[in-house]
Amino acid sequence: MIAPAKPMAELALEYGLKSDEYDLIVRRLNREPNALELGVFSVMWSEHCSYKSSRKHLAKFPTQGPKVIQGPGENAGVVDIGDGQACIFKMESHNHPSFIEPYQGAATGVGGIMRDVFTMGARPIALLNALRFGDPSHPKTKRLVSGVVAGIGGYGNCVGVPTVAGETNFHRGYDGNILVNAMCVGLADADKIFYSAAPAPGLPVVYFGSKTGRDGIHGATMASAEFGEDSDEKRPTVQVGDPFAEKLLIEATLELMASGAVAAIQDMGAAGLTSSSVEMAGKGGVGIELDLDAVPQREEGMSAYEMMLSESQERMLAVLKPGREPDGRRIFEKWGLDAATIGHTTDTGRIVLKHRGQVVCDLPLAPLSDDAPLYDRPYVTPAKPPRLAPAHIPAPSDWNAAILTLMSCPDMASKRWLWEQYDRHVMADTLADSATAADAGVVRVHGARKALAVTSDCTPRYVQADPYEGGKQAVAEAWRNLTAVGAEPIAITDNLNFGNPERPEIMGQIVAAIEGMAEACRALDFPVVSGNVSLYNETNGVAIPPTPTVGAVGLIQDYGRRAGFKGLKAGDALVLIGETRGELGASLYLRELQGREDGAPPPVDLALERRTGDFVRGLIQAGAASVVHDLSDGGLAAAAAEMALASGVGVALNAPARDPHAQLFGEDQARYLIASADPDGLIAKAKAAGLASEVVGVAGGEAFLAEGLFNIALAALREAHEGWMPAYMA
Amino acid sequence: MKAAVVVFPGSNCDRDCAVAIERSTGAKVERVWHQESALPSGLDLIVLPGGFAYGDYLRCGAMASLSPVMRAVADAAERGVAVAGICNGFQVLCEAGMLPGALLRNAALKYVCTPIDLEVANGQTRFTAGYAGRREVTMTIGNGEGNFFADEETLDRLEGEGQVVFRYKANPNGSARAIAGIVSGRGNVLGMMPHPDRAFEEELGSTDGAILFQSVLASA
Amino acid sequence: MKAKVEVFLKPGVLDVQGKAIEGALHGLGFGAVSGVRVGKTIEFELDGADKAKAENEVKAMCDRLLANTVIEGYRVDVG
C-alpha cells in the first residue's frame, strides 16, 4: 500500500514515465498533474501509443504511392483497388497478453485488429496470423500453441471472417516471449472511408459496444491508495474477448456509417477511452469534454482512472453529426449494444473529464500528442556475418534422411493441425487459403472478377544474422508470394517485434531492419501504409530474434488468371526461373541438418527481384503459367517437394553436378519454380527477359527423387510432412 | 420462386446463403431479422444460416431457437414449406424441437474446417432429388459442435424412415452413425452440418450445394 | 435471492469433454481418476422473496432455455 500523500514524481515512475518525462509534463502544465492526469500522460507517452523509440526511424519508410489513399497515422492503411473500391488493412501484435493467457490474448488480438479496420468503414474480409513460438521441447510451448490457435479460431470463426493465411515458426529464442501478430484486411467504398479526427466543436460524443470493466489496467498502477477503497476487488483483470459482441459491433458500426450519422469514429484499443478521446479531439484540433458518470459500466464504483485506462474490449467512440443521436439509438438498440452520449466536442483544445460532479482532469491536448517524447536512442550497427561458401558446409551423409528431416522440421512441417481450426471459407469468397497450396491467400472482391491476395512473411533467422538484409528479404518475400499467385503487389503493413530498444545492439537491429525494409519497399514500389511496433520482447536480458513481420496485399484483376502450386501433371517439366549460387548461410538446411545458425543470409538483389517477379506475374496474367511456387525456406528441394505433395504426383529432380547440397537447399532469392508442358518456350521467354532459367526436374511417378542422391516414396514424404504437428500436439 | 434467410444476432452465413440461392436458382431471397414475428408470404424455402447465433453461448442454437421468428418458421414448416438449417441453423432446429437429436462438442474437442465427402443416404428428398442418383457429393464443413447425437431408438427410426439424408464418408466429429444431415418425418425440414452455401461455384471447389438449392426450389 | 442451476449431461450421452479431461489427467499422472463428467453451473440474483415461487420460476427457465432436456438434466437451488 502506498500512502495517499505519495509525491506525483514518484507515482510517475510507477506509471512507467521517466523522471525527465515527468519534469517535462510539469513544465508544460505549469503545475503538477493529479494522479488521473498523470495516468493519461503515461498512456499517451507510452511506447505503445507514442512510438517514442521508433518514430524517428519509421519516418524512413516510403508511405506514398499512386494507390495509397491513407498511409500510416490512421487506424489502418487504405489503398485504391480500382472501381471506386478501397482495401483497408493493418497488422498488430498481442504478444505479451498471449503469453500470459494464450486463448484470450490471441482472441483479443484478432478482435482488436478487426476493429482497427472496420472503424475506417471497411467490412473485414480476411484474417491472417503470424505466430512465433518457443522450442517445441520447451515445457510451455505446447500449451501456448494450443491456446493461441484456439483463441484465434474461436474469435475469427465466430465473427465470421475467414482466416486464410499465416505463418508459424518455432525457435528457442521465443521461449519466454512468443509473438502473436494478427492482420485484418477489409473492403470499403473509396469515397466512404471514415477517419478519427473530430471535425468541429459542439458535436455529441457517443460510446457504444460493451460495458467498461476493470480489464487490463496496468498492474503497477493499481496498487495506489488514491484510487481504491478495496484494493483486492480492484485487481486488474485479463481482458476477455467477446466475439459475439464484436460481430454485433461490426454490423452496428457499418449500419451507423451507412446512415450518414458519423462525423468521426475511433475504436477503443490500447488505453481505451484515453487514447480514443485524445486522438479524436487532438487530430481534429478541437477539445473534448466527457462526463464519466455516463459511461456504461460493468462494475460498481469504478474510479475515473479505471474508466479512462480500462482496456475492456469491443467498444467504440463516435462523434456524430448534429441531431443524429436518434439514428444511433435506433441502431444500437437493434443490435443490442450498450450505448450512451458521454460528452461533446469543444473549442478549447483541452480534454476535460467530469466524474461525480467534479472536474477530475483538465489538460491541454497539444502536449499529449505533440510533445510526446521522441528518442534518438543510441545504437550500434550490427556487424555483417561472413558469406559461407558451399565447400565449407558438409553435404548430408544420408540424403533420404536429410530430406525427410527438413520436410518434417517444425518450421517446415504442415500446419494443417492449426489451420483446420480456422474457418477459411465463411463469406464464400475464398479462392486460396492455407489448405490450397498457394503462396498467398486469395479472396474475391465480393461480386467482382477481381480478388485480393494476402500474405505475411518474415524469416527471423535472416534478420538475426543481418538485420538489414533480413529486413529487405521480409519485404521481398511478401512481394514474391503475392507475385507467385499472379497478383500485382500494392502495399504492406508491418509488425516490428524486437527486444529492449534501450540496449544499443537491439536499437541497432531495429534501425537496420527498418532501413533494409525501406530500401526494398522503394525498389519494389511497395509502400508501407500501416504498422505496429512491439518492443521489450525479452526475458532476463535475452531478446527475441528480431522479427519484423510483413503483411502484404496485392490485386488480381481477373481471378480466372491466377496460380497456385498444386496441379503439377505427370510429364510437366519444372523450370526454375532465377539464379542459384547456393546460399546456405542462415539457411534452414544449416540449422536443421548441421545444427548451425551462422553465416550471412542470402542477399536480395532488388532489381533482379523485380525483373524476375514482373516476368513471372506476366506469365500468369497471360495464362501461360498456373502452377507456380516461389523458393524460400529449404530452397529448391523444399519447393519441389511441396509441389509434389500438393499435386499428388512424384518429381524427379536433376542431380546437380557440383555442390548438390548448395544447389538443392540453398536459399538464393528471387527464384520461382514453374510447371510447364513447353519448357523450351518458357526458357526462351525468360532469356528474352534477360533472366536465368533452366529445367531442374520433371513430374511423374510416385516418388520424390534425384538420381544418385535420394528417392522417397511420396507417401513417406507426406507422412513426415503432415505427421509432425499432430504428433507433437497429441 | 421465393426464399427467406433468417438473420439471428451472430449469424454469419446469412449473406452466403442468400448469394448461393440467388446465384444457383435465380430465386428472390429476403433476409428476415429474428425479431420479426411474421415471414414474407409465398415462401418456397426458409433457410436458417450458419454462424454463431448469440455467440453459441450456453448451447449452440439455444437462444436463437427462442427468437420470435421461430414461431413463424415452425408454422410454415407445419404448412409444408421447406426449411433448411445449415450448420448453426441445424443446431437451432434441434434446439427448437423441429428436428430430433442434438449436436454435441466434436469428439476431438476442436473446431474443424475441411472439405468433406458425403454419401447421399436418401436421394429421394426434395433437397436431394437433384443429385439424380449420384451417391457422393462434396462440400465443406466448419464447426466445433457438429457431433450429432440421438438415442439409439431415435437413430434406428431415422435410419428406418429414410430420414438420414447425408452421411460422412470419413466421420470428422464423432457423429452418431456418421450422420451429417437429416430431415423431419414429413421430409420438408432439413438440418445439415456441411455447407451447401459454400459450394455453389467451381471456384469454391464444388457446385454440389447449388444442386441442393435447385432441387428444393424445383420441388416447390 | 440467489439461484444456482446445475446442468449435466444425461447418463446415456457421451461426455466428450469429460473423456478428454480424464485422458489428460491420466497423462499428468493422476491415474486414480475415473468417470469424469463435466457440467455447467449458472448462478444469478433473483428479485422477490417467495422461495417456492422463485424455484418454480427457475425451473421454467431451465425447461425453456438453460437446459436441453433431450441431452441434459438439471438441479435447482434457490435461497
Place this chain on the structure above:
Amino acid sequence: MKAKVEVFLKPGVLDVQGKAIEGALHGLGFGAVSGVRVGKTIEFELDGADKAKAENEVKAMCDRLLANTVIEGYRVDVG
C-alpha cells in the same frame, strides 16, 4: 471417493456467456434476473481412502489442468 470441482471466472473477469444468457432470460420475460455468471463443474471418482490426501491431489489437478488460474478460481469438494 467422489470429487467435485467447481470452476468459475474470478470476480471482475467479463463473463461473456453470462451476459448473453441474462439478455435472453430478460427477453423471455424473466426480468427479475441479474448478475448471471456461468461456471463449470467437473465430477469424478477417485481411488483411495485418505480424504485430506485426495483433496490435495484434486487441488493439484485444478492448478495443473482443470482451472485456468489466470482468470478462474475453483472450489474442491471431496467425500
